[in-house]
């Protein structure tokens with residue numbers, strides 16, 4: 060069931076790429092495993108899924124530590140490859156150290172202060188933390204992310220920080236049922252992405268994180284290189300967990 064749903068998402072990505080004549084290699088699937096128990100995440104990792112997205116730092120750290128005992132050189136390891144961990148939730152200043160020491164990616168940089176702390180706290184023995192700037196493409200009042208016109212100056216400042224590799228942007232527009240309007244919103248993200256690439260020439264600027272369960276086809280049509288999918292893979296999350304800083308463990 061889990062594996063069928065995951066395969067179904069990979070097929071949706073392939074079909075969307077085919078429709079807009081893009082190579083399916085250009086679009087990466089991030090499995091959003093927030094609130095999903097470790098055993099289910101591990102089942103998907105064994106089937107070949109590499110990238111996992113988590114929103115709640117404490118919950119994620121527990122899973123990252125559980126995974127680290129189960130791959131590669133460990134006796135009786137069940138995971139053949141090490142999962143790649145993406146933090147896709149908002150990060151407060153007091154959580155930057157956990158992000159810097161445990162994650163491979165952070166999608167939600169929205170101010171220089173957070174990036175500076177991550178830069179100072181990223182251990183030198185780890186590869187640079189890959190970071191994305193979160194952009195608010197639909198002017199949602201309560202939403203995180205910075206307006207498009209503020210992205211270039213922040214990108215230029217973050218590019219100079221050691222321990223970080225600035226890779227692109229992330230967007231999360233409000234739910235919108237109409238496909239054409241979804242595409243229009245994602246084209247705003249694509250335009251910001253292209254503008255910063257042109258202005259900075261940053262050689263590592265290659266990631267446009269856009270699209271979720273409801274709108275991944277529209278995001279791919281607009282140019283997404285990474286879709287973040289939870290519900291279509293793992294099923295609906297219980298509403299109690301949504302928006303909670305630290306959800307209670309599931310029974």
Ligand SMILES: *Cc1c(COP(=O)(O)O)cnc(C)c1O
Pocket residue numbers: 091093114147148231271272273287288289290291
């Ligand atoms: C939960 C979440 C997703 C996945 O959403 P689905 O609709 O379940 O696919 C993607 N991105 C972010 C930032 C999220 O918080």
